[in-house]
Amino acid sequence: MWGVVSKMQRFVRNAFLTIALIFSSLVAEAGESRVDLAVQKLSDAAHDGSVEAKVALGKIYDLGILADQDSIRAAALYREAAEAGSAEAQTLLGQMYFGRPGFPRDEAKAFQLFSLAADSRDRHALGLLAECYRLGYGVAKNDAQSDTLRAQAIESGDGYSAYLQSNFDKGRADYLKDIEYYDPTSEEAQKTKAEIARLDKSANELVLLAAERGDRFAQYNLSQYFRRGLNGFPKDDSEALRWLTLSAQGGNFYAQHLLGVLYRKGEGVQADKARGDRWLAIAARNGHPDSAEIMADKSVASVDVSASAVLLGIAVAVVLASAIHESDSSGGTTSATLEEMPDINHPCYLKDLMSDTDRVMNACY
Template identity: 30%
Template sequence: MMNRKPLLITLAAIVIVIAALVKIGAFESLIATNSLQLTQERAEAGDAKAQLELGKRYFHGNGVDQDRYEALNWALKSAQQSYAPAMRLVGTMYREGQGSAKQPRAAVRWLEKAYEASDDMAAFHLGEMYELGDGVAQDVTLGFSWYKKGTDRKEAWAQYGMANLYRYGTGGFQVDMKQSAQWYLLSAEQGHMYAQNALGWLYKRGLGVDKDVQKAAMWYGRSAEQGYPMAKNNLAWLLSTAKDEDIRNGNAALKIVEGINRHALSAEERAAVLDTFAASYAEVGRFVDAVIAQEKVIGIYQKIEATKQAIAGCEERLAQYRQNKPWRE
């Protein structure tokens, strides 16, 4: 009979080694290295899907040094094989000037090809380019038509773009908050985090919909769950300033706002988060901290030359906190 003891010892040793590798993260690194090598080999062999995957790796710096030029190079190889997602990536990179100088005509050409190849999201990018005049002559009617092409395919980004068009009335387009809310809802129901946040904003103010603070909190929450920092901030602000005691929860607000990574935010967004910190501190009775945070907000707003109305609102809240009073909306 075969002696299985050495084999069992060997297997046990392998298990111990693998466990150790997992513990220090080396096993995951080994898998990632093998995955990258396999992707590289397939991409070099002409596999369009692998070429796009490799391009995305270079775009995000996933397992390789971030290199937008190399990202565009591999995405182009994939796009030239008529791979629709790669065509869209190439189009957006040319639009934004990533990996090359901005090339709006090339962006439009690749995005149109992507849409024709059934990449529905390309319609959003084309709609936005024409709506905003981003690298092309502004043509809101053409922008609308591209959004509609996307919404006809029930594409969430196109629905979001349509909602924004009705909300802001770019280029003289007729503002219609009810239409805006309806399009945000369609997009939000598909999980679009920006649409969810926008819908929460409309419910909070009763624009295009009946005012409903609980629904506002719900939609902010759904967006926040996906990691959108400004939705987290909006939810925390609502929880710290709502007049409705059933909604208001200062401790929960403070916990949410403390979890926001402010380093990646713009100066204006950082100010908004600090504003929420101040309101949350005040709601839990930490008025000294509220005053300090609010003073910082005013300092940022003055530095970036925010509107007089925005600064006046901050000063009004600061006065409340100095009187040991929380802020209510």
């Protein structure tokens, strides 16, 4: 379970960093004081009792994006919001109990929090609760309950659960195909034909659903299906590039690395070494070893991560501040929930700060 949760956190963090790296050239015109001001406004709103602000501020300390990482402080904010009834905070606090630096691991508490959030139909909690039952974390293993909860999570919109179920269906189909291959005349092989077709169809539908809901793992897999014409998907370089780019922009360093390689080679896309080098640099910064090795051997201008983080901080902070205290035309303020904020993991999140070239390149209109 820790592998699942830590992987989620790592990719969320990488998504933030990726956006920053892409737009690092804009940093010079920005000022760090705006970050501090926005975080202070968020802190004030949390102090005044805003549950949404507590959750947002908790994420800042949890991920260490706009401030130094502080798991204890993040947990305290999540706990306050969770006690106020925030299902999102309950889920986030539950994830922390699976291991954060300086924070005690407690699978039983995590299970309790996921259960509480799942009662409010939080889609991520439903998916995580399904994994608890599947792996036996904080509760006895129960595959039937796990399957039921995962189905509910998928129905509620959890892309990661759809991605997992797609893998499970595909794995089962491949197992049945082996039976059919080695003994095609057996009675069992004949019975599996319809089941194989059902599972293959389900796996394809689920990976597409997960990709459309923003799961970067599914987007990467789907890109490879289109790139190679696998699993019933037609070979389509444009679709392959579209899904691979979305996965890369979402923080998947495997996608970032492959995208860099493809642009440099001109494979399935018009060759663009400069763009390829940029994606390789991003993948290297996010921890991809092959990208790091390639970039170490090249005389390529380095990307300033620290400066990029400033731009990211400003952009996120401005949005957070405006969501909490948005000035109206009369000079007063109106409150806004975080649900009204743009998705910071979306590739076009910073489109208003992009150059015209970057807007076109990222299809942000």
